[in-house]
Every structure is written in structure tokens, then in C-alpha cells.
Amino acid sequence: MSYSGARRPRWRYMLLDATDVPLRAIDGVSGGSCEVAATTRLGGSASLTIDERGQEIDWMSHRVQIIYDPGIRGIDAWPIATMMFTSPKTKSTSTRPVHEVALLSKMAIIDEDSVAQRFSLAAGTPIIPTVVSLIQSTGETRIAVTDSDATLSNPMVWDAAESKLTIINDLLAAAGYWSLWCDGGGQYRVESYIAPADRAVAFTFEAGDVAIHASGWDREQDLSSVPNRYVVVGSGSDSAPALSAEAVNENPDSPFSIQNRGGRVITRSETGVEGSLQVLQALAERRLRDAMSPVAKLSVSHAIVPLNPNDVVDFRPRGHSARATIQRMSYGLTFDGQCSAEWREI
Structure with missing residues (x-):
């Protein structure tokens, strides 16, 4: 499916009841923003500016689904986020009242x-x-x-x-x-955790005529604090000692491995973890991979496409090639809005 070329995009807002059943479209939304993230406990937040037009919104129980329609023939609109209203602030104007409303992820429930x-x-x-x-x-x-x-x-x-x-x-x-x-x-x-290397690529951003990302992008590296050993310790009992597992980076091709740091071991640890030895080992390996992922952070602006936090993307601009996981996506809710994304290279 191609997302390049001409678009006639628009944002739609659907009012839902307390069980997510659609009630009606919300008219009068004049602005706002939305962010979804893998790096926060609640997974995101948003805000809307709504002109009062008799929408009869119950701020306490109703919800709103923010939907993006790219305006491309053959591609359906998709929901960006489903949120709850909170902290409405009403301003009077010369024409009609305006509601400025913060939105919370359903994770808050x-x-x-x-x-x-x-x-x-x-x-x-x-x-x-x-x-x-x-x-x-x-x-x-x-x-x-x-x-x-x-x-x-x-x-x-x-x-x-x-x-x-x-x-x-x-x-x-x-x-x-x-x-x-x-x-x-x-x-x-x-859902079961899947290591980044084992996830399917959700989207490929390429240079050239099919490019949908901005030509300007940033790459930031943190080389000093990357561990090459991770230890996970389980929960013991009076009758049995705590299990433990470790993951070690001894990959000769990795610049952060023990041998490529001259034998220096940089350890991070986690204690009191519940699980079998197999679970502890898998968690240690996962934590080591995740601790290494901030090594390269990419900041990219691109046209809006249907992606989720933690999805894997291929990034192939001129002069660079990387595979990365999506950490954060921010949207300005305007007709010409782009997605400001933060990715971590795998």
C-alpha cells in the first residue's frame, strides 16, 4: 500500500459512551494535539479545543476517538487514539463558548x-x-x-x-x-513480548520519489552508559534461595561488548522478579537489549501512517540505513499535520 503522493487529509472525532460504543461525530473541533508513547506508563495524552455547538458532551463519562483520514483513494481512515475527557476549561468569546479539554489515555482507568x-x-x-x-x-x-x-x-x-x-x-x-x-x-x-530483531517490519521509510519523511532528521548517541552485562534476581523464600540469570554481551561485532571495552564490565541489575529460571533468563536478555537501545535515537518527521508504539520500521534516507523501534509519536491535529516521531535503533 502506497502512502506517497497527493493527500486530502482530515481529522475526525467520534464521541463514544462509557463502553466505547460510538454515539456521533463531534463537530467544532478547532485544534489540538495528541501523543502516543511506549516510554510512559499511561501511553500518551492529548488535548482538544472544541467550539460549543450543542454537542451535549458528558465530560465525566463520554470518550473521544481521534481518527485520521489520509485522503488517499483506497486507504481507509484509522484511529490514532481513544481518550477520556478530563479538566475541561470553558472560555467565553464574542460568538460562542470554547472548551479547552485535556484528554487522558484509557490506561488511566x-x-x-x-x-x-x-x-x-x-x-x-x-x-x-x-x-x-x-x-x-x-x-x-x-x-x-x-x-x-x-x-x-x-x-x-x-x-x-x-x-x-x-x-x-x-x-x-x-x-x-x-x-x-x-x-x-x-x-x-x-501480548507476549517479542524481541525487536524478531518483529516484522511495519513500515519502510525510503528516500526518493516515494519518500514521506522530511529530509532533515537527527541522530543522537549515548555511548558511555551502555551496559554489557545484565543480572536479574528472582524472589526467594524461606525454603529456597532466589534464582538468578544473567545476559552478557560478548559479541565481537558489538562495540559495547566486554572484549571491545578492553575487558571492562558494566553491569545493571534488577531484583525481586517473579518467574521461572527461563523467564528470568529471557528478561535478562531483554533488559540488556533494551538498555543498549538508547545508543542511537532518531528524531524524524514524516507523513502520518498507521503505526503503533514499539513497531519496527526500516529507515533508509540518503546517507544512512537503520532499523528502529517506535518510542513516541506526536501529532498536531491540523489538516497539514505531520507525525514527529522518536525511534531507537536496533
């Missing part, structure tokens, strides 16, 4: 709910069904789940008033899953 009492799970508890149950306990039911037979190797306990999002993400880490996230259509995603 899970984060702002908490357990009322000390929450404990026994060893052997199925992890993914427990995660789904916790999400549903907040009233949310739109969940896409990758099933797993993973169970807890040891008991886990959280104090009263702990955020359900914290509990869910702790459990997902124990299963070797991504942290919980919400896609543009407003569906919660419970």
Missing part, C-alpha cells in the same frame, strides 16, 4: 483503580487469566489477549491501595509479556 485490601496470589496461579480478571474488575471489557499457560513460580503480594496497573504489569513481566497497553481503537492489549 486501570491505573487509578486500586485494590482495597492486601492482594496476594499463590504459587501456581495462572497469570494471564488473573490479568484479564483485574482489567475486567475496573469495568473494562474490550481486551485482546494472547493466551498462555504461564503460572506463578512463587507467591506474590501487593499492599492495600496498590494500583491495579502496577499489579497487572508485575504479573505480565512474570509471564514474559509486554506491559499492558491500549491501541488506537481503545482495545487493551495483553
Whole structure:
């Protein structure tokens, strides 16, 4: 599918009820911004400026879906984000009132709910069904789940008033899953973690006649703090010592490996992790890869295409070639708006 060439783009805004059922289009949106990110706990935020036209928006329960239509024949519009209204501020003008409204990701629903009492799970508890149950306990039911037979190797306990999002993400880490996230259509995603090198390329940005990225882009490197060893220590008990696993960079082709740093070992560690030895080993390898990923950060502006945080892209401008994961995408909600993206090279 080609996204190059002429466009007649427009933004659309759909009002949803508290269960994400579409109600009607929202007219009178005169501006705003939106950001989705893999690097923040809630995954993004947005703001809208809405001219009062009798839209009858319930700021407490209604939601809004921000939709982008590229105006290209044969390509359907797609949702960028599904958000909740918060902190509306109304200004009077000479013509009609104007609402300036901040928007929160639906992840806030899970984060702002908490357990009322000390929450404990026994060893052997199925992890993914427990995660789904916790999400549903907040009233949310739109969940896409990758099933797993993973169970807890040891008991886990959280104090009263702990955020359900914290509990869910702790459990997902124990299963070797991504942290919980919400896609543009407003569906919660419970998915197995896939290493960047094993993910399919979602989009290729090329130079030339098909280019949809700006010619100016930045690449920043942080070479001094990259570890070449990562240690993950599990949760022990009175009867069994804690398991541990390590990942070591001994790749002769890597400039950050132990041998290419003259034998210098730079270690990062993480303790109190729940999971089997296999889970700990996979997490150590993942953490080492992730700790190395800030080595090269790319800042690129491009035409808007349907991508998600953590997607892998190929970037082939003149004079450079890289594969990267998407960390952040920011949008100005104007007809000529571009995506300002932050990527990390793999």
C-alpha cells in the first residue's frame, strides 16, 4: 500500500459512551494535539479545543476517538487514539463558548483503580487469566489477549491501595509479556513480548520519489552508559534461595561488548522478579537489549501512517540505513499535520 503522493487529509472525532460504543461525530473541533508513547506508563495524552455547538458532551463519562483520514483513494481512515475527557476549561468569546479539554489515555482507568485490601496470589496461579480478571474488575471489557499457560513460580503480594496497573504489569513481566497497553481503537492489549530483531517490519521509510519523511532528521548517541552485562534476581523464600540469570554481551561485532571495552564490565541489575529460571533468563536478555537501545535515537518527521508504539520500521534516507523501534509519536491535529516521531535503533 502506497502512502506517497497527493493527500486530502482530515481529522475526525467520534464521541463514544462509557463502553466505547460510538454515539456521533463531534463537530467544532478547532485544534489540538495528541501523543502516543511506549516510554510512559499511561501511553500518551492529548488535548482538544472544541467550539460549543450543542454537542451535549458528558465530560465525566463520554470518550473521544481521534481518527485520521489520509485522503488517499483506497486507504481507509484509522484511529490514532481513544481518550477520556478530563479538566475541561470553558472560555467565553464574542460568538460562542470554547472548551479547552485535556484528554487522558484509557490506561488511566486501570491505573487509578486500586485494590482495597492486601492482594496476594499463590504459587501456581495462572497469570494471564488473573490479568484479564483485574482489567475486567475496573469495568473494562474490550481486551485482546494472547493466551498462555504461564503460572506463578512463587507467591506474590501487593499492599492495600496498590494500583491495579502496577499489579497487572508485575504479573505480565512474570509471564514474559509486554506491559499492558491500549491501541488506537481503545482495545487493551495483553501480548507476549517479542524481541525487536524478531518483529516484522511495519513500515519502510525510503528516500526518493516515494519518500514521506522530511529530509532533515537527527541522530543522537549515548555511548558511555551502555551496559554489557545484565543480572536479574528472582524472589526467594524461606525454603529456597532466589534464582538468578544473567545476559552478557560478548559479541565481537558489538562495540559495547566486554572484549571491545578492553575487558571492562558494566553491569545493571534488577531484583525481586517473579518467574521461572527461563523467564528470568529471557528478561535478562531483554533488559540488556533494551538498555543498549538508547545508543542511537532518531528524531524524524514524516507523513502520518498507521503505526503503533514499539513497531519496527526500516529507515533508509540518503546517507544512512537503520532499523528502529517506535518510542513516541506526536501529532498536531491540523489538516497539514505531520507525525514527529522518536525511534531507537536496533
